[in-house]
Amino acid sequence: MNELLYSPKIKQEHLARKAIVYLRQSSEKQVRQNLESQRLQYELAERLRSLGWQEIEVINSDLGRSAGLGSAVREGFERVLSAVALGEVGIVASREVSRLSRTDKDWCRLAEVCQIFGTLIGDEQQVYDLSYLDDQLVLGIKGTLSVVELKVLRQRLQAGQESKARRGELLKRLPVGYAKDGTGKVVLHSDQRICEAIRLVFAKFRELWSVRQTFQWFRDHDVELPANPIRGTQLVWKIPTQSLVADILRNPFYAGAYVWGRRLMETSLIEGRLKKRQGAFRRPQECRVFIAGHHSGYIDWATYEENQRMTRRNAVNWEPDEAMAAIRAGQGLLVGLLRCGHCGRKLHVRYWGGTGTNARYLCKGDFDDGGQYCIGFGGATVDRRISDEVLKVISPLGVAASLKAIEQLSAGDTAQRHALSRKLQALEYEARRAFEQYDAVDARNRLASAELERRWNEKLHEIETVKEQLAGLSQRRYSLSSENEADIVSMGQNFAETWHHRDCPPTLRKMIFRSVMEEIIVRADSTKKTLLFTIHWKAGIHTQLEMNRPRSAAETATALEALDIIQRMAVRHGDNEIASVLNRLGYSTGKGNRWNQNRVATARKNHGIAGQKRAAPHPETVSLNEAARLCGVSHRSVERLVEAGLLKREQVAPRAPWQILRADLSTEPVHSILMRLRQSGKLILPGGRTDNQPALAFENQADDNGRHYE
Numbered sequence: 001m002n003e004l005l006y007s008p009k010i011k012q013e014h015l016a017r018k019a020i021v022y023l024r025q026s027s028e029k030q031v032r033q034n035l036e037s038q039r040l041q042y043e044l045a046e047r048l049r050s051l052g053w054q055e056i057e058v059i060n061s062d063l064g065r066s067a068g069l070g071s072a073v074r075e076g077f078e079r080v081l082s083a084v085a086l087g088e089v090g091i092v093a094s095r096e097v098s099r100l101s102r103t104d105k106d107w108c109r110l111a112e113v114c115q116i117f118g119t120l121i122g123d124e125q126q127v128y129d130l131s132y133l134d135d136q137l138v139l140g141i142k143g144t145l146s147v148v149e150l151k152v153l154r155q156r157l158q159a160g161q162e163s164k165a166r167r168g169e170l171l172k173r174l175p176v177g178y179a180k181d182g183t184g185k186v187v188l189h190s191d192q193r194i195c196e197a198i199r200l201v202f203a204k205f206r207e208l209w210s211v212r213q214t215f216q217w218f219r220d221h222d223v224e225l226p227a228n229p230i231r232g233t234q235l236v237w238k239i240p241t242q243s244l245v246a247d248i249l250r251n252p253f254y255a256g257a258y259v260w261g262r263r264l265m266e267t268s269l270i271e272g273r274l275k276k277r278q279g280a281f282r283r284p285q286e287c288r289v290f291i292a293g294h295h296s297g298y299i300d301w302a303t304y305e306e307n308q309r310m311t312r313r314n315a316v317n318w319e320p321d322e323a324m325a326a327i328r329a330g331q332g333l334l335v336g337l338l339r340c341g342h343c344g345r346k347l348h349v350r351y352w353g354g355t356g357t358n359a360r361y362l363c364k365g366d367f368d369d370g371g372q373y374c375i376g377f378g379g380a381t382v383d384r385r386i387s388d389e390v391l392k393v394i395s396p397l398g399v400a401a402s403l404k405a406i407e408q409l410s411a412g413d414t415a416q417r418h419a420l421s422r423k424l425q426a427l428e429y430e431a432r433r434a435f436e437q438y439d440a441v442d443a444r445n446r447l448a449s450a451e452l453e454r455r456w457n458e459k460l461h462e463i464e465t466v467k468e469q470l471a472g473l474s475q476r477r478y479s480l481s482s483e484n485e486a487d488i489v490s491m492g493q494n495f496a497e498t499w500h501h502r503d504c505p506p507t508l509r510k511m512i513f514r515s516v517m518e519e520i521i522v523r524a525d526s527t528k529k530t531l532l533f534t535i536h537w538k539a540g541i542h543t544q545l546e547m548n549r550p551r552s553a554a555e556t557a558t559a560l561e562a563l564d565i566i567q568r569m570a571v572r573h574g575d576n577e578i579a580s581v582l583n584r585l586g587y588s589t590g591k592g593n594r595w596n597q598n599r600v601a602t603a604r605k606n607h608g609i610a611g612q613k614r615a616a617p618h619p620e621t622v623s624l625n626e627a628a629r630l631c632g633v634s635h636r637s638v639e640r641l642v643e644a645g646l647l648k649r650e651q652v653a654p655r656a657p658w659q660i661l662r663a664d665l666s667t668e669p670v671h672s673i674l675m676r677l678r679q680s681g682k683l684i685l686p687g688g689r690t691d692n693q694p695a696l697a698f699e700n701q702a703d704d705n706g707r708h709y710e
Contacts, residue, residue: 009129010051014090014120018055019048022080022094024062031064038063041095044124048093057083077106084113091120091127097142107143111136165260165289175253176226176235177298186295193422194226194235195298200415201225201248202299202307209310209511211249215242221416222469224423237423249311252284255304256297261288332359333383333509334520340365341523341532343374359383375524377531378550385547387509389535390516417473424466431459524549558603562587565653566603570611575600577615577657584655622665624649624658631665631674637683644685646670 023041025031031038045056062076077100083089092114094100100110100121114121115130121139122128128135164170171186177198179189188195200223205214218225218240225240225248252259266279284290292301299307313336338347340363347361358380365374438452518536525532528549535543558566562582569578579595589599597613604611622630627638638660641647647670650659664670669686677683 007051007127009120009127009132010091013118015052015054017088017090017119018057018083019053019091019093020080020083020089021045021048021056021058022062022076022092022100023058023060024074024076024094024100025064026066028064037095040124044093044095048091048122053090081109081113084110084117084119087117089117089119091122093122095124097123097139097146107147111139111143162260162288168258168289168291168294170260173228175251176228176248177254178295188296188298193426196422197223197225197419198248198254198298200419201245202254202303204415205249205307205310206303209514211246211311212242214249215240215245218245223416223419249307250281252304254298255301256293256295257284257301257304258291258294259284259287259289332361332379333506333513334361334379334386335510337513337517337520339519339521340374341521341534345374347375347522349379375522381550382531382547385545386513386520386533386535389543389545390513393516393537417470420466420470420473424463424470427459427463427466431456431463434459558590558607559587563603563607563609565656566600566611567607567609568652569656570604570609572615572618572621572652572659573657574612574614575604576613578611581653581656585653618659620662621650621659622662624660627658627660627665630662632678633674637674637677640683640685641670641673646673646685 021041021044023038025034025037042058045058048056059076059079061079062074065074065076080089080092084092092100092110097107100107111121111130113119115136118131120127120129126138128139130136130139161170171180174180174186177189177194178186181187201214201218204217205211208214208217217223222239224237225244226235226237227240227244229236248254262281262284263278264282265276297304332349332351334347335349336346338361339345340347343363343365345363345365347363350360350362351358358378360376361379361382362376363374365372434452434456438449438456441449441452443449516538518538520536521534523532524530531547531549533545533547535545537543565582565585565587566578569581575597578600579597582595582600588594589603593599601611601613603609624638628634631638638647642649642658647660647664651657652659665674673684
């Protein structure tokens, strides 16, 4: 509507409704810097007022929002469409058609709604009435040109960026620790404090093997790292966040490689709307531009790749078929190292038992698809077997490890002390500079001198704080005595005892495993009774070993028949008697051992069976041995009475002790038969049968098979 003071298309019905001025800029940067464009868009309100509109609404809620395909929803544009659809708008004005729309879809929606409700569209040059065919044609051409213009500009910019990136010259913002020299070449930063801080990140990661633990070390020791501010050009020193530490460790630029296009923009349809978002980081070799050896690195490329492997192994959901492999405090020592020799998957660990600390390694196979686990076995026996192999390899190096430990313990908190010393040097320089600025200002200019004095005092206070921290470290520093050094050397000489000591943490053992092993391939034989291990050592050497597969709890469970005997006998008999009966019947424990009193007690405890170690004498019943002793006859005589049906007895299980009622021994005819036996030495049973006994038994005797009665 430039220099437009009157248009015959503007009618009274249009002036009776309100006018809308729509403002838009594509990015926050444009909102901050392109202030002249904003001013020209706001001036449209005055021009609409000169054309006769009294009620004018300015919609500027879309400032800083892109109108490209897949961008976020424009709240202001939706308000414009809603107001037009309600018949409240006489004209929609924007400085350019491209401000209203950057896509054909949005442009067609607006044009269709304005045509239906008789709303005019205006720009800086003209007013358009969509009821006229010529205006429809002109606006259609302008909308198409706007869309094409955006695509052409984007293609030109992207082609220029990619061409510069393929030469390794597209450097929008260098990572912390790098700078450009006078010729524009990328070099390490000239500030040694910055370089040493970056190197410390990589050194601590190699020591702790975890991004989280590395971040935690900087946080616990109050060691600062340099970071690029969101705005501004000077680096800032601060206690790092975990994301800052992760970005440094993940960035291939620190390994001397130039990479461009690591995160592509992805457009997806979500709830009926196209949305743009950045994709995940791709591996450096898969990026659109990858130039190895582009500049000097803080680490070499081999170290970078190994660091990335550690990070991927520590991540729980990095790859769907990988086991959780971060070093944690669980008892399973081979977590993340075992790989199934049948399907190639990593084995997961599960913890069982009453305390939840018994490790069991499992390969899920096709279990998720309704199949079965591929392989599974208990972890304790396997861990001990693999530990023996590791001890054979590293035990000769125990003394060297002891000397290295003495060196590290004597050094104390060297890294923290060195970082604080560098910080103190930087603060002393900044304090001298602040003093020079304060000393150079005219003392009569109190506004300037007061501010400079405050800055100088602030630096002096920071210097005192750092000196106090260094003094605290010096007080904590200690030197090892000769006795301490002797103990450490002894631990190296007796490395196996140190390894198996209860105070040796599982995390340390796991770290040693990861240091010497790449992975362990395990498979079972056809009978699934033997495990075959192939150990891949870091040096490229392979070792094979074989062992019996640890049987599961189901395989080592007590037989149901034995449990039935235990349950029936535990009511009256002790664990020692139950063990004797089980052994006579040929039963063994789930692990193939003979029964004894302790094993019977354990079985009762595991299955909730009440009982006692030794049975107390029962007042109403006696055993075969006790019955023979009370009657003064042999065991065989009592057995003959039972066989004749004259004396009743109970037996819980075969070969179990007899239970005879004490009162039955004094009833007739048992009492008379026993009296006659003791007098004549002959057992006369009803019906005239006799049993000649050459001698009466008044103590326990063995039968013909050599078995003693109890």
